[in-house]
Amino acid sequence: MNTRNAIVGVALMAVAVVLLIVLSSGGSDESGKSDAGKVPTIVVDKAGHPVGGIRELVYRKGDRIHFRVEVPFEEEVHLHGYDVMKEVPKGGGTVTYDLPAEIEGVFEAELEGHKEQIVELKVEP
């Protein structure tokens, strides 16, 4: 096998693989999606699971993170990373998070008592 042909062949194959992966992933990092300006409510059922599954919320740095959590029993809701705890009173109730998106990354909000994740919060640069 000719050396130059082999090198070009390997390079072309690898470029094709890279292009395939980038194209198959949509060629973007979902940067268009944002929950800024909305106030979604995450409802927790009696078993302690978020109705509809873990809610994904996406913001840009500098946006306002704003969402509510409705829990039918006494609990503590913890937004990790931002380290904000909210207490749900006996008998249940709704807590509201309203804070600036200052830290980039992926964070989870969970029910402390049930150790159950209810929100996946993404703050993009």
Add this chain to the structure above:
Amino acid sequence: MSWLPFAHALLARQDLPIPAWLFAWGASIVLIVSFFALSVAWRQPRFEEENWRPFGARLSAVVVGWPAQVLCGLVGVFLFGVAIYAGLHGTAAPDRNFALTFLFVTAWLGFPVFSALLGDVFRPFNPWRAAGRAAGAGFRVVAGQAPAHLSYPEALGRWPAAVGLLAFVWLEVVYGASGGVAVGLSPHPAAVAALIYSGYTLAMMALFGVEKWCQRGETFSVYFGMFSQLGWFGVREGRLGRRRPFSAATRWATVPGSVAVVIASIASTSFDGAQDGAFKSAIESTFEWLAERGASLTTSLRLTDTIFMLLTFAGVGLVYLLGVRGMRSVHGAPALAKLRLGFAHTLIPIALAYLVAHYFSLFVFQEQAQFTYLLSDPLGTAHTDLFGTASGGIDFTILSSNAIWYVQVAALVTGHVLGLTLAHDRALVYWRDYRDASRSQYWMLAVMVAFTCFGLYLLSVANR
């Protein structure tokens, strides 16, 4: 099942996926570098000679003499003891307990990097080695002779370490992911596992000797020692010295089981990274399939993760073995077994690159906790403040997402270049004609490109 739990372990902040454009740039740089490397590759091996130069006897006595060995051993035993005590008696909250951060972040992630830079720094701090040597010294005093040991079966090589490595990672990312919780492994089972491993290790040391077991079977000595082969510094016959970087690695993989150790290392990190990204939907499907057939949620999750972890190990091994088999087809190639062992060391930089790329931010963030509130309040009781830092916290703004992405891509590209370089250098030893050597490296180039692009891909879909 949308609320399928996954181990997010200790850290409250996880990395965003690297953007597609950075993925494309990283992969393109890899290809350009590879093309360039093949075009201008050198024609004589450069890493076979260590060019060993010992430091002065006084410096060696201070750094690796017996007082330093005893002191470091005591520090290692003490810190390991604190971790076990905290795990057994401290808070169940993983992020507030000294045990998990110390064992799974400070030691597990810190030693590979420091070993690559400074040499085998784990060896003097190894708590089991220190305890084993102390027990041996006690035996000599009482019995008046050195303890007798069995001869270690050389065919076993480093296989016990490879199995131990997979078991350790399984404990962290499979066992710790179970139980329907949003956090990972709890401190108590981690401490119990550490005690079980300690009993096993000390028994093996009693059977085969402390140093022999550390060289072959003790998982952490072998694993951290593997990375120390990349660096400048080492100890030979009690003397500290320096050598040509990467030269020690060329002899590391001659022991059976070494290939499994380095492949387990890459596979472990890959699986941990893919669990929440590339493999997520496949894992969820398998989990649901098992759960629908009556297995409990915990059993389904552990079984699913175990299957995928083993598949990752098999997949990484298969890619390497395909590269080796390809090289065998080149004129003048040595035996397959020789090729398999002879090129395993070229994956060590890739393993280190994977480790840095996947855990860099975790290490930077969690070490802030280690040296503030975890140090002052190791049990996490909120009633202790040994050093006045118990109220400290983690500054998550210290690293921007851009900084993390650039470190990740730089680590993988650097690991790729070093792996290619070592492979080409070894090929020049096995093939007398440099043209045959270069031809053989098309196969290793494909292996390295596959691993690097796979690593970039994992980062691009993590936490998406």
